[in-house]
Amino acid sequence: MNSSAAIELKNITKTFGSVIANKNVSLTVNKGEILSILGENGSGKTTLMNMISGIYYPDDGQIFIDGKEVVISSPRDAFDYKIGMIHQHFKLVDVFTATENIILGHEDKQNYNSKKATQKVKEICDMYGFEIDPTKKIYNMAVSEKQTVEIIKVLYRGADILILDEPTAVLTPQETEKLFNILRKMRDLGKAIIIITHKLNEVLELSDKVAVLRKGEYIGTVNTAETNESELTEMMVGKKISLNIERSVPVDPQDRLIVENIDCKNREGVKLLDNVSFTARSGEILGIAGIAGSGQRELLEAIAGLQHLETGKILYNNPKTGEVDDLKDKTPMQIRELGVRLSFVPEDRLGMGLVGNMDIAENMMLRSYRKGKSIFLERKSPRDLAEHIIEDLEVITPGVTTPVRRLSGGNIQKVLVGREISSAPTVLMAAYPVRGLDINSSYTIYNLLNGQKEKGVAVIFVGEDLDVLTELCDRIMVICGGKVTGIVDGRTTSKEEIGLLMTNSRGGENNEQK
């Protein structure tokens, strides 16, 4: 190989208070090479990359670029060393156009000239095969377009080292394939690429080398060609785990929730749900697939009583009384009392389920505070529940009194899902419960959902990983632009079939063969 090291890290250490995020991490990435960084949640992948891109500053250790030791103390320094990072949460200004975002903060000697900038953006697009309208505003863009803007942004600045933090988390299979082709093209042009991901199949498909982190420590780097899924998992988790989801045949499924022709509009009058009908059955997992923002959130919120419906009915068969209730006329509190539970994990994990500044026990009380007999809060049972969840779901936390905000994403999600299933629901809705979770935690969550299913709960699971949807769900409903484009059998369908349904109303643009 004629490649030389583009960037080299030696013994990097970073702590936040008493938490060690990175301990003695050493890595090398060569020019013309794709390195995957693999690790469980909270293993310090993002922290490490933030140090390279100047967001954080390492407590100890050295960084070498092209063989010379450098100090990166701000994002500007990182640009000067031609490092570009594409963050997991896009760093884009919503009301700016693509071009404005791309040239933001970039000082070329000439004056501000949006025409010239647009021209240069177009050149980059042609070179790598991006398709984007440089004058489109970010808030009008789909997720994949925003990501493209991010990538063009770092290329515009002439980056030679690209860091991508979980770039495929929000993409459809077709979009992911497109992205990978672009990344391969960049590699062939001599750029060094670091990609953070949880998805083992992507690691194996794309990267040349894999570096594994575990709990902040550097475990080792292996060549992708010489490894396999189970070896990587073992390095990551520290023990062998099984990667199979057991899918039992539904026992005695009964119609629990019947949704009939519901419509829902947002404040501007745009239809978010358009004539949606489906049935959720007890003892069954109904998957909902779709591109992010296709109406999944609104659908679950409608069932939970948080959205105003224009038309339609949501009928609930109460297994205790045998009565049929229309949830449309009920308040969220009444719906909850019927046993319909929403464990919603929005993009912002803390947004709807938990209060970040409160500790785990107090977050348990958010659901149980009405049960107290006296005027004072009863603290013992929520505390017991919190300890129970910490133990059962292996939540990593210093204690029940730690504010939830301080936990890593995966642990926050475990707390939320744990609380919702603790109340013995009859309908459990989980939206993106494994978003951003590592393999081990994800499988814990899948097992939890399966456990609920076996107890006869009607589980509605909104997911984004099609592999998981096809393995876990009994039936999968695909929605696109607020419309149901199909309900398929989870046992017989294929990823490709779902992928096509997901992009159904988008016209031919995204339906091209990969």
Place this chain on the structure above:
Amino acid sequence: MLGIISNLITQTLGYSSTLLFGSTGEIITEKSGNLNLGTPGIMSLGGVFGVIGAYYYTTFVSNFNPLVSIIVTLLATIIGSLLTTLIYCFLTITLRANQNVTGLALTTFGVGLANFLGGIINNKAEGSSGVSAFPPIAMAYQTKLPFADNLGFIGKAFLSSGFMTYLAIIIAIITAIVIKRTRIGLNLRAVGENPATADAAGINVNRYKYVATCLGGVISGLGGLHLVMQYLSGGWNKSAVEQFGWLSVALVIFAVWRPLLSILGSVLFGALYVIPFSIPNLAPKNQQLLELLPYVVTIIVLAISSMRKKRETQPPESLGTTYFREER
């Protein structure tokens, strides 16, 4: 008749300029993501520092020169409002204190201090009826454009104001161009919309916030000075400036954060302010009722602008929040 109308227009422009200074300053500030509710306090202190400048100039300089008097009072105002704004900047940007609380505290502090200082000057100067006044300096501020009288009605109505009125409009136009058309403006808007993004793009977020807020504070302060020179003969009158400060903050929302619209808005608000005084033989209670108009319009405008949900007319996204890079 024409004379009355042109007089009315000149009066309106006079009050409008104070509002325009105030709102242009606040727009620049808010574009950086800082909601400076200390503006009424800053404008009050800006005004009173002008009065202090005027007092010391007339006391210590024997041969009066209009130009020098203007420069001295301008400088005094700039220093006064800059120092006040720096308090706000230090608290909210460096120490990351809550912007609303800091701003409101600064208004209370600024108005109080301004009345205190103004009282001292009033005692010292002992002008007519216990209020200080520096008519020569005020006259210097009110000097009409030299060619105003030769241009008939238009000249009388629109060109007969002091230079501060035209300065306010020029500053508003320059601000509009800088925000919309230059790299500095682009960076500033990015800081106000999404400081984390701006930071990751290599923009010095704190520097932009400091500079924009200080510049905004100084421009607002000029509004206080203008009011003092135009309507109070260079003297200090309790809490005259504060209400214009609040109207300026409201005007920013009316103008949906656009300096050019704020020119129109300030003229409208100025007119609403002037009309009650200009109707002859109006009973006092009716006049007081009409004086409510600017505030009523503000409430209506707030109601309407909250209903419009277009993204471009929304406040800067991170308005009112503090930014810390390593926040998790």
